[in-house]
């Protein structure tokens with residue numbers, strides 16, 4: 001990627017804006033002809049031809065050959081040149097991180113899943129994270145100057161536009177994106193983890209033509225990603241989708257947000273973990289009974305609980321089902337409000353497949369309006385535990401070229 005163009009993007013020249021729109025068009029549509037592109041951008045064919053010529057010369061676009069048509073004319077198809085730039089995504093979990101890199105066309109070039117990392121909200125935790133990312137970059141065989149952006153998925157309140165994180169790694173008076181840019185010496189953007197998963201699923205997962213989508217991330221916490229008319233909805237400051245902190249239960253359980261009775265306190269990975277420990281300690285049987293005895297030194301992970309479900313541990317299954325019912329009742333409310341075409345059940349707990357989705361579906365039918373829920377297809381995430389990393393990489397690319 002030519003440094004001149006990157007500078008133009010920063011300054012926001014008129015030509016750079018048109019080029020950004022052309023790149024964004026190809027991000028979403030793959031390849032197209034000059035005629036289609038001129039219609040899409042509402043620009044004349046000669047103007048578009050001039051821009052395409054320049055962008056091919058500069059290496060952002062490739063001529064992908066003639067389109068086969070029944071008529072006499074065979075217009076050329078253009079698309080992104082995979083080698084003109086690379087984008088890195090970083091997906092942070094509670095006990096590991098995933099790092100991936102895509103080329104300009106969006107193909108995953110290198111992916112490292114489950115790199116051991118213990119998430120701690122401390123400066124040391126942040127420095128360790130940077131070390132792992134730099135280590136990943138060091139081992140890459142591509143030209144490092146072609147890495148154009150790194151996007152981090154951050155849990156909690158995040159403003160993607162200003163680059164501020166308010167829940168995690170918020171140690172300075174300036175945006176986290178700026179702090180990370182300084183530490184890594186590459187451009188950095190950040191976004192909320194659930195929103196990144198939603199975007200990943202939208203770009204490369206189970207979404208086909210649907211434009212109105214709710215993605216439910218059931219992991220340690222609960223969040224939703226909202227897509228309205230094909231656009232990810234952020235809200236005013238990027239805080240939209242905090243479904244897990246809707247006051248739902250009349251209980252005395254204090255949520256990590258500091259309030260009582262949040263949805264997350266009884267229906268989330270954290271709740272599954274807490275309830276399972278309580279019930280095992282009260283003498284109920286589970287294949288995890290012995291494992292729980294060492295919980296204090298070595299915390300039980302959600303992955304371990306999910307594999308117990310896969311081994312048909314009755315206690316774990318029962319708790320997952322109860323969580324599914326409680327969540328389904330609240331998702332029914334979301335369906336009444338948003339009338340989505342598609343509701344995607346994703347996140348770590350979605351790996352329990354039918355054990356969680358069946359009670360969710362039953363509760364949705366029971367508690368949402370009949371006419372409304374007929375419009376909504378309920379699906380399990382196709383990308384599963386890759387949704388976050390795919391989304392992080394895709395966001396690293398699209399965030400560079402947004403208007």
Ligand SMILES: [Zn+2]
Pocket residue numbers: 244245255256257258259262264
């Ligand atoms: Zn809360």
